Amino acid sequence: MENSTSELINLQEALERLDNDMDLYMILVDAFLQDTVFQADRMRELEKDFRNSPSGECLEAAQYIHRVKGAARQLGANHLATEAQKLEDIFRRKEKGHLHDGVDGVDTTALVEEVLELYVKTIEELKRLSN
Numbered sequence: 001m002e003n004s005t006s007e008l009i010n011l012q013e014a015l016e017r018l019d020n021d022m023d024l025y026m027i028l029v030d031a032f033l034q035d036t037v038f039q040a041d042r043m044r045e046l047e048k049d050f051r052n053s054p055s056g057e058c059l060e061a062a063q064y065i066h067r068v069k070g071a072a073r074q075l076g077a078n079h080l081a082t083e084a085q086k087l088e089d090i091f092r093r094k095e096k097g098h099l100h101d102g103v104d105g106v107d108t109t110a111l112v113e114e115v116l117e118l119y120v121k122t123i124e125e126l127k128r129l130s131n
Helices: 011-017 022-035 040-052 059-074 078-091 108-130
Strands: none
Touching: 011 022, 022 059, 022 108, 040 059, 040 078, 040 108, 059 078, 059 108, 078 108
């Protein structure tokens, strides 16, 4: 793996968290690539549940995105982690989100699509870095 920072992965920062243990980082990358189940259709379904929730909260959606956020942060995928954090905060009602009408906060549907796109790009970058 090359020891550099890309637009999507801050390898130096990730390695600092891991006491510069590249072997451990590679184990985490492999686990993320093989074990992290983050399905676009499921995320969209959970976001729809959130929009239809009378309480405006969806803990299942928050937990789903939380796993990806944590793994991304550990790997130095800061952009993905930041956007996933925004989504998690909305699902937990720490921030305001809305249906699609531009009222009272962030368009959760658009944010989900942004996170999904970042996820795909991050996976591609991690695969590239691990070769």
